[in-house]
Amino acid sequence: MIRNLSLKTKILLGYIVIILITIGVALWSISNFMTLNEAIHDIMVENYRSVIAAEKMVESLERQDSAELIFIFGQKDKALDIFQENQMQFMKYLSRAEDNITIPDEEKIIKDINEGYQAYLDKFWNLRQLANENQIQKIQDYYLEESMPQFEKVKNETRKLLMVNQEHMKESQQKANNNASQAIYSTIVFSVLAVILAIVLGIYISNLIIRPTKRLTEIVKEVADGDLEQVIEIDTKDEIGELAAEFNSMTQRLREYEEMNVSKLIAEKNKSEGIVKSISSPLLVTDDENKILLINPRAEKLFKLEEEDVLGNHFLETIKEERIFSLISETLSSGSEQSGKDSRVIKFEQKNKELYFRVTTTPVKNKSGDTKLVVTLLDDITHLKEVDEMKSEFVSMVSHEFRTPLTSMNMGISMLLEGSIGEVNDNQKELLEVAKEDCERLNNLVDDLLDLSKIESGEINLEFDNIQVEKIFEASIKPFVDQAENKGVELVAEGTDNLAVHADLNKITWVITNLIGNALRYTNSGDQIKLSAEKKGHKVHISVTDTGEGIPKEYQHKIFDKFVRVGGDKDKDTGSGLGLAISKEMIEAHGGRIWVESEVGEGTRFTFTLKLPK
Amino acid sequence: MNKILVVEDSKNIVTVLKICLTNAGYEVKVVSDGVDAVDTAFEWEPDLILLDIKIPKMNGFLVCETLKKDESTAQIPILMMSAKAEEEDIKKAYDLGADDYIIKPVEPNKLLEKIASYL
Numbered sequence: 001m002i003r004n005l006s007l008k009t010k011i012l013l014g015y016i017v018i019i020l021i022t023i024g025v026a027l028w029s030i031s032n033f034m035t036l037n038e039a040i041h042d043i044m045v046e047n048y049r050s051v052i053a054a055e056k057m058v059e060s061l062e063r064q065d066s067a068e069l070i071f072i073f074g075q076k077d078k079a080l081d082i083f084q085e086n087q088m089q090f091m092k093y094l095s096r097a098e099d100n101i102t103i104p105d106e107e108k109i110i111k112d113i114n115e116g117y118q119a120y121l122d123k124f125w126n127l128r129q130l131a132n133e134n135q136i137q138k139i140q141d142y143y144l145e146e147s148m149p150q151f152e153k154v155k156n157e158t159r160k161l162l163m164v165n166q167e168h169m170k171e172s173q174q175k176a177n178n179n180a181s182q183a184i185y186s187t188i189v190f191s192v193l194a195v196i197l198a199i200v201l202g203i204y205i206s207n208l209i210i211r212p213t214k215r216l217t218e219i220v221k222e223v224a225d226g227d228l229e230q231v232i233e234i235d236t237k238d239e240i241g242e243l244a245a246e247f248n249s250m251t252q253r254l255r256e257y258e259e260m261n262v263s264k265l266i267a268e269k270n271k272s273e274g275i276v277k278s279i280s281s282p283l284l285v286t287d288d289e290n291k292i293l294l295i296n297p298r299a300e301k302l303f304k305l306e307e308e309d310v311l312g313n314h315f316l317e318t319i320k321e322e323r324i325f326s327l328i329s330e331t332l333s334s335g336s337e338q339s340g341k342d343s344r345v346i347k348f349e350q351k352n353k354e355l356y357f358r359v360t361t362t363p364v365k366n367k368s369g370d371t372k373l374v375v376t377l378l379d380d381i382t383h384l385k386e387v388d389e390m391k392s393e394f395v396s397m398v399s400h401e402f403r404t405p406l407t408s409m410n411m412g413i414s415m416l417l418e419g420s421i422g423e424v425n426d427n428q429k430e431l432l433e434v435a436k437e438d439c440e441r442l443n444n445l446v447d448d449l450l451d452l453s454k455i456e457s458g459e460i461n462l463e464f465d466n467i468q469v470e471k472i473f474e475a476s477i478k479p480f481v482d483q484a485e486n487k488g489v490e491l492v493a494e495g496t497d498n499l500a501v502h503a504d505l506n507k508i509t510w511v512i513t514n515l516i517g518n519a520l521r522y523t524n525s526g527d528q529i530k531l532s533a534e535k536k537g538h539k540v541h542i543s544v545t546d547t548g549e550g551i552p553k554e555y556q557h558k559i560f561d562k563f564v565r566v567g568g569d570k571d572k573d574t575g576s577g578l579g580l581a582i583s584k585e586m587i588e589a590h591g592g593r594i595w596v597e598s599e600v601g602e603g604t605r606f607t608f609t610l611k612l613p614k
Numbered sequence: 615m616n617k618i619l620v621v622e623d624s625k626n627i628v629t630v631l632k633i634c635l636t637n638a639g640y641e642v643k644v645v646s647d648g649v650d651a652v653d654t655a656f657e658w659e660p661d662l663i664l665l666d667i668k669i670p671k672m673n674g675f676l677v678c679e680t681l682k683k684d685e686s687t688a689q690i691p692i693l694m695m696s697a698k699a700e701e702e703d704i705k706k707a708y709d710l711g712a713d714d715y716i717i718k719p720v721e722p723n724k725l726l727e728k729i730a731s732y733l
Contacts, residue, residue: 400668403697407719408626411634414722420637443719450699 007209007238014205021194028190032183039176046102047169053093053100054162057113058155060089065151068124072139076131083124090117097161103168109161116154123147212240216247228255282357282378285364286328288371290315302348302355302378321346324359328374331361335371345381356385388456395453399446406446410439448578452562455585462504462589466613469496469533469542472505476512476531480520488525491516494532501540501610507586508610511594514579515544515606522604523548539592539609550600559596560584583608616733619660620644621651621677622695623669627718631664634722635729648672652680655687662732665712667696667703675710682711691732695720 005013063086071079094113101107123146130139212234219230228251234244273294276283282299286292292310300307303319310318316325323346331337337360348355357378364373413436415421417429424432454460473493484491501508512531519529527547534541551559563577587594587608594608618635622628623646635642643658645651647670655663663681667674674694681687691713696703699717707715714728 400697403718404624404627407697408624408630410719411627411630411722411725415630415634415637418722420722421633439719 004237007240010208010238011205014201017201018198021197025187025190025194029183029187032179032187035179036176036183039172039179043169043172043176046100047165047172049100050097050102050106050165051162051169053097054158054165056093057090057097057158058162060086060093061151061155061158064090064120064124065148068127068143068147068151071127071131072136072143087121103164105164106161109157109164113154113157113161116150116157120147120150120154123150208238209240212236212244216240216244220247223251223254228258279377281380284319284376286315286374286376288332288373290325290328290332292318293373299378302350324376324378327359327361328376331363331374332371335363335365335369337362345385346378354382355380356382392453392456395449399450399453402442402446406439406443410436410443413439445578448582452578452582452585455582455589460507460586460589462507464502464504466500466502467505467508469499469501469540472501472503472508472512472542473531473533475505475509476516479513480516483520484529487520487523489520489523490528492528492530494530496533497535499533499535499540500613501542502613503590503610507590511583511586511608512542512544514583518579519544519546519548519604522546522550527603535612536609538612540612541607541609543605543607545603545605547603550602550604551596551598552600556596556598560594615639615641616662617641617643617658617660618729619651619654619658619663621646621648621663621669621674622666623647624666634725638726638729640729646670648674648677651677655681655690656684659687660690662729663690663692664716664729665692665694667694667698667707675706678707678712679710693728693732 064083067079067083067086070082094110094117097106098110101110123142127139127142127147130142215234216232219232222230230251231248232244234241276285276294276296279296280298282302283294283296284292284299285294291312291314293312295303295305295307295310297307299305303321305318315328316322319325345356345358348357358381360377360379362375362377363371364375366372413432416424417432417436451460470493473496477491477493480491516529516531523529523546529544529546529548532543532545534543560580560583562581584594587610590610592609592611594606596604596606598604618640620628620631620635620642622631622644628644628646632642632644643654643660645654649671651663651665651669652672654660665674665677669677674696678692678694681690681692688711692711693714693716694707694712695716695718697718704715713732716725716728
């Protein structure tokens with residue numbers, strides 16, 4: 001029943017009980033005081049009065065006795081006065097004693113006193129009679145033999161009354177004492193009991209509040225730590241019970257929310273797993289300890305593994321591919337995506353077939369930017385590689401097939417032009433020159449195509465050396481000195497400040513030569529072509545700048561593509577349209593970069609970067 | 615009159631070379647495969663051989679090797695001709711004893727200068 005009460009009522013009830021106990025103790029103490037008071041009253045009122053009366057009675061008796069003696073010795077009137085006075089005194093106290101009979105023996109004693117005193121008065125009467133007869137000897141004898149003994153007897157009786165009352169007084173005092181100490185003990189016991197009860201009740205009440213509060217606190221802590229399965233088992237109907245019920249419904253809602261989130265997460269996970277599994281390229285995911293977390297069917301097939309057997313195992317334990325592992329480690333430590341480079345193409349041999357994969361390792365970072373996962377995608381480029389090889393072979397074959405007819409044509413035309421076979425007229429000569437020029441152009445095209453296919457298939461060998469930039473400039477300018485002079489174009493190389501680069505002299509010279517050749521094609525008399533070099537960080541920037549026609553914006557981004565020519569001057573050109581494409585490939589093979597800046601009408605600047613000497 | 619053996623399977627180049635060399639005053643004999651080249655070299659004893667690499671039956675390298683190994687033909691200058699400008703090919707030719715390597719296409723003047731320098 002208590003469970004259904006509110007906390008306030010519970011506390012109030014506890015206090016009421018404690019107050020009741022306190023009242024009980026107070027009542028008990030009051031009743032003890034009253035008992036004591038009674039005992040005191042007994043002593044004071046009942047006995048003390050009797051004692052006083054008895055003492056007064058003795059006193060008046062003795063005076064009467066004295067009066068008798070005075071009477072005997074003659075002064076009769078005075079003696080009678082004293083006697084009568086004291087007789088009245090005695091009677092007064094006697095009646096007072098009679099009114100105050102409290103002890104069982106008292107009544108009899110008073111009766112005896114009364115009787116004895118009457119006898120004493122009778123005897124005094126007789127004595128007075130004898131006095132009238134003037135018989136002094138007789139009077140004296142009577143006094144000694146009758147009156148005095150009677151006086152002694154009454155006095156003794158009265159003393160007895162005094163004794164009895166004193167005795168009773170003592171008893172009453174003793175009784176009062178006993179009552180008092182009993183009251184002390186019982187009050188102590190009662191108070192101790194009350195205190196204990198109050199403490200017990202106090203503890204009970206505080207437990208009523210504290211125990212559920214503690215339990216509540218513990219569970220709130222556990223819930224705060226993420227254990228949403230916790231339910232508070234407090235089924236009281238008080239405020240704490242209400243709080244617990246509210247809390248339980250809150251955790252219930254949290255649980256539902258979490259379950260909802262979990263199912264969302266599971267759906268997300270299934271989705272991503274589905275995506276991963278459906279990717280046709282081998283893919284695997286490793287954690288920051290290089291343990292395999294996920295592997296798709298294509299990767300299982302490639303590495304001849306079963307997903308169940310490898311999950312959680314170290315990459316190297318299951319897939320003994322040091323090359324891929326080093327790429328994963330690199331991504332894990334650098335935190336940047338690694339892909340696209342030729343060094344990342346890995347060759348596998350399976351069933352006597354060569355397979356090529358380009359490895360892309362992508363870091364997956366957490367909120368604080370640490371790499372937690374690495375996604376390794378092996379892009380199957382076998383087909384591309386095959387196509388590439390076919391293309392190279394094709395280009396190579398076609399080029400060679402071109403050479404043979406070109407050789408006969410070129411030689412034939414040359415011999416005719418030389419006139420060693422016979423004189424040709426001017427028109428014939430002009431026609432033959434056109435034919436020869438186109439022969440050369442075709443020949444250059446074949447050369448460039450061969451170069452490009454070689455570079456693209458990685459067959460080109462770079463002979464790196466530390467070279468003075470000045471030397472490169474010198475070698476690049478030399479073939480154009482005459483041509484520039486004839487055209488009225490100023491061709492200059494700026495000071496290089498002893499700069500040196502780590503490069504293949506022939507290839508870089510080829511690139512600059514190509515750039516100067518292009519520049520000459522698009523400059524006119526009075527223009528300038530300038531070579532310059534500048535150190536920037538760990539790179540050297542080499543530029544070929546001209547004040548020629550410039551390249552329109554729309555062409556700038558594609559001039560490094562194959563067979564692209566700036567619109568409108570197709571006829572003017574004897575180039576193959578491959579020069580810049582080859583230059584780009586060559587610079588990239590050096591680990592550098594090439595780009596163009598140009599304004600139509602103002603000129604063009606080609607810049608490429610090279611590494612500083614090692 | 616110096617005798618030049620031309621080993622070439624392309625009919626048109628043969629025509630041009632023949633005119634070019636004859637015009638320059640050489641006696642020219644043409645064969646179109648490697649086997650004929652070796653046979654003719656032994657029988658005709660030319661003063662110089664223009665040897666294409668890509669020829670039927672027996673390629674130019676083999677012809678060169680065979681002729682340079684035989685004492686009777688070893689002293690005949692052999693000028694290899696090829697449309698291929700690969701360094702490894704050039705190196706191979708010299709290793710096998712070829713005296714020169716001519717990359718096609720070639721200017722007739724240059725060719726005649728070269729030939730003259732070996733005679």
